Amino acid sequence: MMIQVENLVKAYNGQRVVDGVSFEVAKGEIFGLLGPNGAGKTTTMEMVEGLRTPDEGKVLIDGLDAVRKPNTVKEHIGVQLQSTALFDHLTTREIILLYGSFYREMRRVEELLASFDLEEKAKTLVKHLSGGQRQRLAIAMAVVHDPKVIFLDEPTTGLDPKARRDLWAIVQRLKDEGRTVFLSTHYMEEAEQLCDRVAIMDTGRIIALDSPAGLIRQLASDSVVEFVLERPEPAQTFRDLDGVKEVKQSEDGATVLLTDRLQDTLRRLIPLADEKKWDLLGMRTRTATLEDVFLQRTGKRLTDA
Numbered sequence: 408m409m410i411q412v413e414n415l416v417k418a419y420n421g422q423r424v425v426d427g428v429s430f431e432v433a434k435g436e437i438f439g440l441l442g443p444n445g446a447g448k449t450t451t452m453e454m455v456e457g458l459r460t461p462d463e464g465k466v467l468i469d470g471l472d473a474v475r476k477p478n479t480v481k482e483h484i485g486v487q488l489q490s491t492a493l494f495d496h497l498t499t500r501e502i503i504l505l506y507g508s509f510y511r512e513m514r515r516v517e518e519l520l521a522s523f524d525l526e527e528k529a530k531t532l533v534k535h536l537s538g539g540q541r542q543r544l545a546i547a548m549a550v551v552h553d554p555k556v557i558f559l560d561e562p563t564t565g566l567d568p569k570a571r572r573d574l575w576a577i578v579q580r581l582k583d584e585g586r587t588v589f590l591s592t593h594y595m596e597e598a599e600q601l602c603d604r605v606a607i608m609d610t611g612r613i614i615a616l617d618s619p620a621g622l623i624r625q626l627a628s629d630s631v632v633e634f635v636l637e638r639p640e641p642a643q644t645f646r647d648l649d650g651v652k653e654v655k656q657s658e659d660g661a662t663v664l665l666t667d668r669l670q671d672t673l674r675r676l677i678p679l680a681d682e683k684k685w686d687l688l689g690m691r692t693r694t695a696t697l698e699d700v701f702l703q704r705t706g707k708r709l710t711d712a
């Protein structure tokens with residue numbers, strides 16, 4: 408195991424924002440912490456990185472104790488800084504060299520520029536880089552010393568879809584190079600597409616942990632019917648429809664039916680709506696996603712939680 412975390416706890420003002428978190432990350436894995444804002448992802452991540460001291464718990468990185476020996480651990484890990492923390496008045500090349508100088512050894516700056524598609528921006532001031540370029544630079548800085556483990560805290564927040572996909576390709580390449588990647592995200596699509604395993608976090612706890620496919624399988628229903636009723640009906644109304652395994656009312660007023668027999672469910676739902684004179688507003692069907700795993704476990708939606 409590359410990362411072993413046991414019963415991590417951190418409290419602020421008596422409130423446990425990380426409340427007994429345990430997990431392991433295998434070598435070469437892309438592991439994701441998925442959860443809404445405020446779930447405790449950053450706090451967890453920074454304790455694993457050795458940047459915040461936990462109140463309780465244990466962190467081993469490649470067998471080294473990150474709580475007791477954070478400085479030894481730092482040589483082996485790369486941490487992507489939020490791009491706001493970059494020095495705006497240095498060029499791309501200068502900032503990579505500056506970061507490299509913090510370590511005993513560094514990779515060649517030309518190789519880093521090339522591998523993060525920043526060659527043409529080598530002499531550009533950091534403040535003139537686009538959002539996607541800044542994120543690529545932040546990752547290049549995190550790997551200047553060729554670390555085994557990379558930490559990325561919400562690496563694609565605020566990026567447009569194209570820049571997001573470019574970044575996913577970079578993360579995949581870090582894995583192909585044999586590195587272990589630990590990232591946090593509140594985008595379920597990112598967790599689903601990129602991560603080998605995902606820990607879903609809410610209010611300081613891990614509420615589910617598995618591969619994306621495994622998490623969806625645990626739902627025991629592969630499809631979702633969603634609609635809004637002008638006047639909400641109690642969940643019980645839908646529970647007995649053919650195929651329906653679970654009924655959830657989301658906070659934004661949508662009724663969400665998880666079903667393992669989509670056609671049968673629809674065949675019963677439509678006549679019922681006719682009979683009761685409901686308008687099924689914005690009705691749509693789709694295959695189940697991690698969003699539904701989150702909704703099922705917390706009753707909240709990931710996106711607006």
Ligand SMILES: Nc1ncnc2c1ncn2[C@@H]1O[C@H](COP(=O)(O)OP(=O)(O)OP(=O)(O)O)[C@@H](O)[C@H]1O
Nearest residue numbers: 419420424442443444445446447448449450451593
């Ligand atoms: N230094 C601190 N002092 C007091 N409260 C804190 C501190 N750091 C974090 N918190 C609180 O802990 C909770 C978890 O914060 P954290 O940043 O870990 O969440 P997150 O899941 O990373 O969310 P986000 O996506 O918004 O960064 C929040 O309620 C936050 O206000």
